Amino acid sequence: VLEGKIGAQASEVVQVLVEKKLKPKQSHDFQLYDRIMKWTDGLGRLKIRANADLPDQAAQALAFGAQGIGLCRTEHMFFEKSRIGIVRQMILAGDAEGRRRAIEKLLPMQREDFTGIFRVMGGRPVTIRLLDPPLHEFLPSKNEDIDEVAHGLGVPPAQVRERNEALRETNPMLGHRGCRVGITYPEIYEMQARAILESASELRRQRLSVSPEIKIPLVGHVQELRTVKAMIDRVAAEVRKETGIRLAYLVGTMIELPRAAVTAGEIAEEAEFFSFGTNDLTQTVFGFSRDDAVGFLPYYVDHKILPENPFVTLDLPGVGALIELAVERGRATRRGIKLGICGEHGGEPKSVAFCDRIGLDYVSCSPFRVPIARLAAAHAALDRKRGRA
């Protein structure tokens, strides 16, 4: 522990690429980095995308060499200060009409969010995931916060408490979240789909290229995806009618539940792409809670019960086997289905090598891990060619 503020600065690579404080010529470290990155160009087969939720993160990802966005988590846009009040109004509304009235106020804001990201990415693929977390995450839980929020919204604190109570779940990660919220409260996904499609259509009207990919979280049964996809296609038809713009877009799904992996053949009848959510998939295959496993996983690894933390390095015999099964079944139904991974493993070298070996199209990781993923993808391709993988 050091007392006081420690002088710190970003690495020179970041200073050149992101902060633009240094010119490439001024940094020896950057030149070394750049030389290694250039060696990787053209070697790897895997494309490298980034998980980015905001335009500035997308710009960072591009600076590190990302070729698209594999996961834009839209819930982060809901938590923003100017919006959380509207989201809470929506959750507190007693019926669909009230929810719709509240959520419509978010439409222009979401449209702006997506426009920002599409502009930065300039025609590269952008995969936007519709809302995923359980709704209670947007409500305050502490007593003093409940009073303050209720006051701000002009509702009695008892109403917020009641709603909180109604939404409380024993196992929220296995509860009312992902597409389950989108199906039971369709107005949320309708608004998000409209925001994506209107924003992309407007950019097309300006003759800019856009490649939107709409991703549905936590699908476990094909009928869930079918229901949400039909809704998105209906909204798309409305937007086409209103704007006169014919827009190309993809609808696909996260594969992050064992049932989705096993029934990937059926799911691929609806899904134009699969994106393996290996955080949730690891959680549900092991039956480990992501949040609670930190209590015993270090012991497991120290005592060699598990070779590695499966939330860090993909568990190939278990989670990996399910992914391979899903790839095989998904391709059997839809030969050219686009396949990627967007869990934390997407930036971990051994997991990247596995993704290369089973023929995924891309890995997606946080912007700062993109260089590691590029290097890992190049190593994996070289090893494969030399027959080492």
Ligand code: PEP
């Ligand atoms: C995942 O489950 O792997 C994933 C990327 O989604 P999230 O971490 O947001 O649940």
Ligand code: MG
């Ligand atoms: Mg997930």
